[in-house]
Amino acid sequence: MATENFDYIIVGAGSAGCVLANRLTEDPNVTVLVLEAGPGDRSIFIHMPSAFAYPLANDKFNWFYHSEPEPFMNQRAMYCPRGRVLGGSSSINGMVYIRGHALDYDGWASHAGLEHWSYADCLPYFRKAETRAKGGDAYRGNDGPLHVSTGACKNPLYTAFIQAGQQAGYAYTEDMNGFRQEGLGPMDMTVHKGRRWSTAMAYLRPAMQRPNLHVRTRALVTRVVTESSNKAPKAVGVEVVNGSTLDVLRANREVILCGGAINSPQILQLSGIGNPDELRSLGLPVVAALPGVGENLQDHLETYVQYACKEPITLYSAMNPWAKLKIGVEWMLKGTGLGATNHFESGGFIRSDAGVKHPDLQYHFLPMAISYDGSAPASFHGFQAHVGPMRPTSKGFVKLKSANPKDAPRILFNYMGTEQDRKEMRAGVRLTREIFEQAAFDRFRGEAVSPTAKVQTDDEIDAHIREHAESALHPSCTCRMGTDDMAVTDGSGRVHGVSNLRVVDASIMPDVVSGNLNAPTIMLAEKMADIILGRPSLPRSDAPFFVHPAYQTAQR
Structure with a gap:
């Protein structure tokens, strides 16, 4: 058992993790470790846009999850692929670039403690992330890492x-x-010069040239290590299985979970953070009683x-x-x-x-x-x-099947x-x-x-x-932001009741947005990077958006 120290440990090199790895290491005085359970992303089937069905349909770069029999879908076990590779799901998805509707984000901001997630607050971060092949304007970016082209x-x-x-x-x-x-x-796609432009390409690879960023693949995080004194539990590192080696890696500032809507709640529960009755039934100690962990699962x-x-x-x-x-x-x-x-x-x-x-x-x-x-x-x-x-009212859950980190969690969408x-x-x-x-x-x-x-x-x-019917592959909302009893994180992604622990990925969305989730997740991570580093938020946008003037009486 070895111990190493870093300022930030990011769990998951997916759409959010790659963004944070880049932005946090802009400060040369900060050390960052990124842990990815899967391999590197060198395969031609990842980088060739039309070949995305190959990594999407097997378990080489993919967690290859399936739901439990869905009660309203003829008891079918529904396929739920999630990226397990550098770039995460941005390396295996269909590359569709859709941000969602402005009113989705205004809906987020209507919740207590989430006022800074309105469309006016989020649009500048969509623009910051993006370089659009057709050029920028009040809505579109022109100098960001993520290249976006139009069909x-x-x-x-x-x-x-x-x-x-x-x-x-x-x-x-x-x-x-x-x-x-x-x-x-x-429609827009995250394709640049004929190649998939994943977050590994856009954010992680440029940052890997910096000496303060460390990236490890095939490293399975089994739990967040916490310490307790007279105060609330504090995240101090993670336990990692890499081959036959068990390591404890310490985080001086924060552990940041970027595992997505399935893996982030799974890791929290394995760490004793979740519904106390369910944790005890699996023999896990209760570090923090948060019954909302893994609940509120939403998908298209x-x-x-x-x-x-x-x-x-x-x-x-x-x-x-x-x-x-x-x-x-x-x-x-x-x-x-x-x-x-x-x-x-x-x-x-x-x-x-x-x-x-x-x-x-x-x-x-x-x-x-x-x-x-x-x-x-x-x-x-x-x-x-x-x-x-786009805005389903059916909701499901992600729960542990056992206390073994290598067992896939139980997933039920209730589609x-x-x-x-x-x-x-x-x-x-x-x-x-x-x-x-x-x-x-x-x-x-x-x-x-x-x-x-x-x-x-x-x-x-x-x-x-x-x-x-099939999943559109947009699971989200299982560690949602908020202030009520079922919220898991606050408006800055910090896990309630556990210091130095944050979640930054699609799981913290309070509600799924109207569209594909890769672009919103990248935006979310861009905005969270400023929050984590204590930098001022980008100035709010005053760009208007369209709502049909006769929506109350006309369908089109």
Whole structure:
């Protein structure tokens, strides 16, 4: 058993951990250790954007979690991949860059103690993080580490989806991360010069040139080490298994958990921080009684609305071995072609009903019929829209299965557990069909594949969702910020009742935002870095945002 000392120990080299590693080591007098349970990120399947299904669908770079049988989803164990590699989930995700809606952050700020998380407070940190290929403005950054590009939409199906949306009465939005989220348009991706631009590429690698940053891979943190005196417990380090070695590494200032919505609550519970009854039942000592640890699990569920395509222009043509070889060679030699995109180049946000103030349904359009992780490709030319509710009312949990750190935790999402969620998903299916039935798709549209045209009633759509819907891979909120009895962290990410211990990742979101979570998590870490270092916050933004003027009476 060895002991080493650092100022800050960051657990997890994911989207938040890489940001903090970079920002904290800007101070040359600070020493930082980053511990990552997984390996390095050198694989071609990580860096080639179109190959993201490979790391997403196996356990080499992925915790490969599955939920317990979901009670409202035909008892299916739902797949929950989480990055276990430098860059974390930013190294295995679909690279979609979406910030969420301004009103999401204003909703955060409505909670006591979270007033500084409003959209006006967060927008400057989105801008700080970003360099947008099209240039910056009041909404978009121009000199940040995270490179963001916009889909070229060369395949005519991308344009058809946007045009069909307009024909159905929805607006065109040039930038759904700018003034107006609501509408359909081109989508942004974290791709730079044809390569995935993960947080490992954007933040960690540049910082690794600094002598005060230390990074260790294949290092599994088993618990946070705490000490108690007459005062509250204090985090003083972590216990780490690296191969056959057990080390205790000490943190002079803070231990910062950046393990994400599954692993951060797991580590807290293994450290004796959580629901006291559940901890005692596993023989774990109670260091801090925080019943909210692992509760409030929120995620986005989505379903695919798939049609056959009458013209052979879809990505199905790229699925044979020779085509893949050609795509791979072009990408390796030039960084261009079909290998240089995530293929989610158009999409959008709409409202499911009149009275909904900001969009509650999201679209990712794909010119192919295939599952997200590539596990179920179609055997024909087709296209699909991924659609799902943005603010689910169904909530789940992350709990320990045992006191063994190597056992995966119990995960239950309770997807579609409320009538509100089922209502929004039904609306999503019906509104998507309406878009695909517009004139813009007449030359392309074949028969409805999934759900078939026979699926029409509420009960039939519900049954289809139970059998076919999948996670959009946005787990969050299990260590949420707040001041009430079920809150785990305060507005600065500090764990209630334990000094020198902080959580910075998607788990501290009080509510999931309306969109993908990589960009919000990076923003959150950028903002937290200033808080941790005691630097003044960036000046608040006064940029306005769009809310449909007739949202109370009009659905579009």
